[in-house]
Amino acid sequence: MTAQPTERTYRGAVIGAGYFSQFHYDAWNRMSDVEIVACCDVEIDKANEVAQANGIASAYADYQRMLDRHEVDFVDIITRPDTHLRLVDEISQRGHAIICQKPLAPTVQEARELVTLTEQRGIRFMVHENFRFQPWYREMKQLMNSGAIGSRLHSLSFRNRAGDGHGPDAYLARQPYFQTMDKFLILEAGIHTIDTFRYLGGEIDQAWCWHRKLNPVIAGEDTAVGVLRFHDGAMGLYDANRFNESTAKNPRYTFGEVLLEGDEGSIRLHDDGRLMIQPLGESEREHSYSPSQHGFAGDCVFATQRHFIDQLKNGQAFETDGASYLKSLAVQEAMYTSSQSGCWETPQE
Numbered sequence: 173m174t175a176q177p178t179e180r181t182y183r184g185a186v187i188g189a190g191y192f193s194q195f196h197y198d199a200w201n202r203m204s205d206v207e208i209v210a211c212c213d214v215e216i217d218k219a220n221e222v223a224q225a226n227g228i229a230s231a232y233a234d235y236q237r238m239l240d241r242h243e244v245d246f247v248d249i250i251t252r253p254d255t256h257l258r259l260v261d262e263i264s265q266r267g268h269a270i271i272c273q274k275p276l277a278p279t280v281q282e283a284r285e286l287v288t289l290t291e292q293r294g295i296r297f298m299v300h301e302n303f304r305f306q307p308w309y310r311e312m313k314q315l316m317n318s319g320a321i322g323s324r325l326h327s328l329s330f331r332n333r334a335g336d337g338h339g340p341d342a343y344l345a346r347q348p349y350f351q352t353m354d355k356f357l358i359l360e361a362g363i364h365t366i367d368t369f370r371y372l373g374g375e376i377d378q379a380w381c382w383h384r385k386l387n388p389v390i391a392g393e394d395t396a397v398g399v400l401r402f403h404d405g406a407m408g409l410y411d412a413n414r415f416n417e418s419t420a421k422n423p424r425y426t427f428g429e430v431l432l433e434g435d436e437g438s439i440r441l442h443d444d445g446r447l448m449i450q451p452l453g454e455s456e457r458e459h460s461y462s463p464s465q466h467g468f469a470g471d472c473v474f475a476t477q478r479h480f481i482d483q484l485k486n487g488q489a490f491e492t493d494g495a496s497y498l499k500s501l502a503v504q505e506a507m508y509t510s511s512q513s514g515c516w517e518t519p520q521e
Contacts, residue, residue: 182206182481185242187235187259188250189213189222191346192273195467196250197226198298199474206481212238222375236262244268246296246484248477252349253278257286260297264289269296271480275359276497280505287494298480298490299497303364303474304371307463308426308441313372315439320449322436328373329409330365333430335417337387337394356392357414358383358507364427365410366500367492372432375403375499377514381507386415398507401516418443425469445470493516 178207186196186208198210208232223231232238239247239262246269249259253275265268270290276299277283290297303309316325337343343350350356358381370376370423383396400408417423420443430441437451443465450456464471474491483490490496502519510517 182245184246186248189218193250195473199477210238210242246343264293264295271298273300299492301492302472302476306472308472321434324435325406326433327407332412333418334414336338337414339499351390353392366503373402376503379506381510383511
């Protein structure tokens with residue numbers, strides 16, 4: 173008998189052991205073709221704790237020492253935005269593939285410089301933009317492609333009330349640096365919606381936005397309303413507020429409600445993950461599918477990282493590569509500019 177080829181194992185190293193890293197490590201642990209050989213955090217106790225919890229053999233406080241000692245196929249970066257450019261510069265010089273959390277950088281210039289570095293050096297690079305990988309958005313995209321609401325999209329609207337941003341202790345339990353970000357809601361969370369809107373509706377030609385700060389203890393904005401004009405004619409509405417609360421049992425499951433309207437009907441996403449379809453002239457009905465309850469927001473971190481490994485294997489482009497992220501970033505900056513000018517703004521890549 174001819175021996176069957178064995179599945180290749182991709183060796184990875186992870187930089188970061190903060191709050192959100194738990195979802196990354198959990199996802200890597202559930203992939204039979206991935207081995208995390210080392211992890212690192214500037215707080216070595218955190219790195220040791222993560223290593224012990226996830227069966228990782230080596231933990232470090234210094235990422236350079238970690239990468240000097242281990243041969244890896246990729247590096248997963250789960251650190252603050254202001255560290256990303258330095259880390260990507262160093263890691264890309266070593267030739268490793270990279271998956272990096274967002275926001276990609278604290279400024280547009282740094283983000284562009286970072287993406288340029290990876291492109292010039294021929295590095296496989298993906299932004300860990302995980303919202304488009306949430307199961308309800310993947311299902312909505314399939315329904316749109318099948319013609320469930322027609323062939324022409326009229327509008328997309330997203331409404332979010334996170335409820336985690338009121339009071340003097342806002343954000344301190346999970347991600348305390350949120351309080352000090354000069355740009356906050358649109359930079360940190362709105363970029364998710366921009367990318368998801370682009371995934372569902374295509375590229376965005378113009379943006380109008382008004383944002384403000386409701387909680388005086390934070391530096392940046394925590395509420396915004398934005399209107400987006402899509403290249404193919406659809407309209408997008410972004411209505412987000414981290415101060416006030418929703419009625420959702422778990423506000424961090426879908427992170428809000430979505431309505432898609434087309435020339436033959438509509439699709440509604442409820443905050444518990446249910447999808448409802450209403451063809452024109454007919455009653456609304458529930459669409460049957462099975463979104464995961466595991467991990468973060470429908471297990472989208474696993475889906476994101478699975479996409480990263482699968483595309484490494486087949487050599488195809490990542491959905492959320494650097495170039496795609498810069499398109500979302502251009503819309504984000506147009507929204508900030510519009511909030512100052514009061515005018516419609518055109519995204520500048």
